[in-house]
Amino acid sequence: MVFPDRIERTVEIAHPPSRVWAALTTAEGLAAWFGHEATIDLRPGGAAWMRWTDGSKVHMTVERAEEPTVFAFTWPVYGLPDGDPRRTYVEFTLEAAGPGTRLTVVESGFAQLPEDAHGKAYDGNVQGWARELAELVDYLDAA
Amino acid sequence: MPPDAGATGAPAAQATDGAVAEAIAEQVFVALADPSRRAILAELAAAGAATATDLAARLPITRQAIAKHLALLAEAGLVTAEPGERRRVRYRLRSAPMRVAQQFLAALARDWDGPLAALQNHLDREPSH
Numbered sequence: 001m002v003f004p005d006r007i008e009r010t011v012e013i014a015h016p017p018s019r020v021w022a023a024l025t026t027a028e029g030l031a032a033w034f035g036h037e038a039t040i041d042l043r044p045g046g047a048a049w050m051r052w053t054d055g056s057k058v059h060m061t062v063e064r065a066e067e068p069t070v071f072a073f074t075w076p077v078y079g080l081p082d083g084d085p086r087r088t089y090v091e092f093t094l095e096a097a098g099p100g101t102r103l104t105v106v107e108s109g110f111a112q113l114p115e116d117a118h119g120k121a122y123d124g125n126v127q128g129w130a131r132e133l134a135e136l137v138d139y140l141d142a143a
Numbered sequence: 144m145p146p147d148a149g150a151t152g153a154p155a156a157q158a159t160d161g162a163v164a165e166a167i168a169e170q171v172f173v174a175l176a177d178p179s180r181r182a183i184l185a186e187l188a189a190a191g192a193a194t195a196t197d198l199a200a201r202l203p204i205t206r207q208a209i210a211k212h213l214a215l216l217a218e219a220g221l222v223t224a225e226p227g228e229r230r231r232v233r234y235r236l237r238s239a240p241m242r243v244a245q246q247f248l249a250a251l252a253r254d255w256d257g258p259l260a261a262l263q264n265h266l267d268r269e270p271s272h
Contacts, residue, residue, distance in 0.1 A: 003165065003247045009255045015266045023262060023269075033265035034258055079249040080242065105259065110250035111161055 005111035010104045017094045020101045021068035024092055048073065061087075069094050077110065086112050164243050170219040171244035179204050180212050184236060187222065192235040194227055 013020055023029035030038035035050025035058075042048075046062040064072035072091040080086060088109040095102045174180050182202050187193060190201075195213055199206035213234050216222040221240055227233030 003168070004250045005161075007250065007253055007255060009259060011259050011263065013263055013266060019266060019269075020262075023266060029265075032269070033261040077246060077249050078253055079245050084242070086246070103259070103262075105255055107253060107255070110246055110253075111164060112246070 003111065006106060006108040007110070008104065008106045010102060012097060012100060013103055014100045016099065017068045017096055017101045020094055020103055021071070024071050024094075025065065025067075063089065064091070074109075077112075164246075167220075167240045168244045168247045171221065171240050174216060174219060174221050177212070179208060180216060183209060183212055183216070184221065187234060187236040192225065192227070192233045194231045194233050196231065198234075 023033060025040065025042050027038045027040050030040065030048075030050055036053045037051040038049065040046065040048035040060075040062065042062060042065050044062060044064060046065075048060040048062055049057055050060070051057040058075050060073040060075045062071075062073050064070050070091065070093055072089065074087040074089050076082075076084065077086050077088050086109070088107050090105065090107045093104045093106075095104075174184065179202075182204065183198060186198060186201060193201075195206055195210045198204070198209045198213075202209070204212075213222060217224055217234070219240075221237055222234040223237050224232045224234055
């Protein structure tokens with residue numbers, strides 16, 4: 001696979017995990033660096049959203065909240081139309097590194113396929129409809 | 144388990160799916176690399192299904208060239224042919240391959256470097272508690 005399913009970054013932050021955790025998992029923290037406005041219900045299954053000044057908004061679902069080491073959520077795949085059911089999974093891992101924190105973010109699931117891209121069943125159905133419509137046209141033409 | 148791509152099947156099935164997705168995306172990118180095909184796809188997206196004659200009337204492309212491009216696009220699964228009025232074939236945009244290609248673009252467009260730099264700046268500015 002040439003295109004990535006998974007994107008990973010690690011940064012060293014000169015602040016302890018407790019402060020990084022607060023910035024990642026509170027509405028105030030998220031609104032300060034990521035979104036413009038945010039809410040979060042910090043528990044697995046909890047809902048969160050972020051909104052930006054351009055009016056865009058993203059809804060997230062908290063998947064893991066294990067203070068102060070793992071915070072994870074799912075959100076819609078960037079660029080796909082509203083209502084597309086596919087979501088990527090974002091996981092932040094915090095490790096103490098001296099007085100600071102080693103923060104790793106992994107986003108995975110970019111290579112999921114939509115159900116209707118699996119091919120044959122869908123295409124067969126489309127061709128079936130095209131044939132049915134052709135028969136309808138023939139029928140109407142003959143009438 | 145997190146709902147990542149591994150949740151849907153055995154490794155062999157994933158490899159097949161990945162190859163299928165990549166082949167589908169490649170066809171979309173090849174189609175979009177040609178300005179005439181971009182114009183045809185854009186017109187079908189904007190105004191709905193159309194015959195080759197309709198498209199020739201609306202675009203600065205000969206009907207013959209449009210027919211050739213439509214045949215290629217249909218072969219690639221990017222448009223579907225359906226019966227239209229007066230027994231003319233109408234072509235409709237098929238969106239499923241576009242969504243596969245969008246997903247590849249989404250991975251390339253995802254920017255974590257910007258937000259992570261903003262996080263570091265935020266923590267540096269914020270007074271310690």
